[in-house]
Amino acid sequence: MSDIVSLLLPFFGLIFIGYIAGKVTKQPAEALGWMNTFIIYAALPALFFKLVSRTPFEDLTRVDFIATDLAATYSIFIVGEGAAGGADRLPRECAAFHRCACTHGSGWR
Numbered sequence: 001m002s003d004i005v006s007l008l009l010p011f012f013g014l015i016f017i018g019y020i021a022g023k024v025t026k027q028p029a030e031a032l033g034w035m036n037t038f039i040i041y042a043a044l045p046a047l048f049f050k051l052v053s054r055t056p057f058e059d060l061t062r063v064d065f066i067a068t069d070l071a072a073t074y075s076i077f078i079v080g081e082g083a084a085g086g087a088d089r090l091p092r093e094c095a096a097f098h099r100c101a102c103t104h105g106s107g108w109r
Contacts, residue, residue: 007051014043076102 018039027035052060059065080102081095 010047010051011044014039014047
């Protein structure tokens with residue numbers, strides 16, 4: 001359990017710090033856009049690199065880890081297919097983007 005907390009705490013802690021900074025400093029929405037850009041494109045990739053660099057290579061190449069990751073990603077892709085083609089009735093091009101955005105969190109804006 002402590003391994004999970006030590007992995008998730010820095011990630012969600014960074015998001016929480018950004019949220020608190022936005023509330024405390026009373027920045028306009030335009031300024032918060034730049035803070036989001038910094039967090040998504042600078043801070044989180046550095047954090048992910050740090051976490052992955054500490055993980056033993058054998059843990060990253062485990063077949064069960066890779067299979068579970070692919071199964072989860074494909075399942076979310078199928079859910080996106082249902083949402084885009086079903087309830088939303090999006091054109092095929094937009095639906096393809098919607099499915100990809102479901103599997104990659106920062107793609108849908």
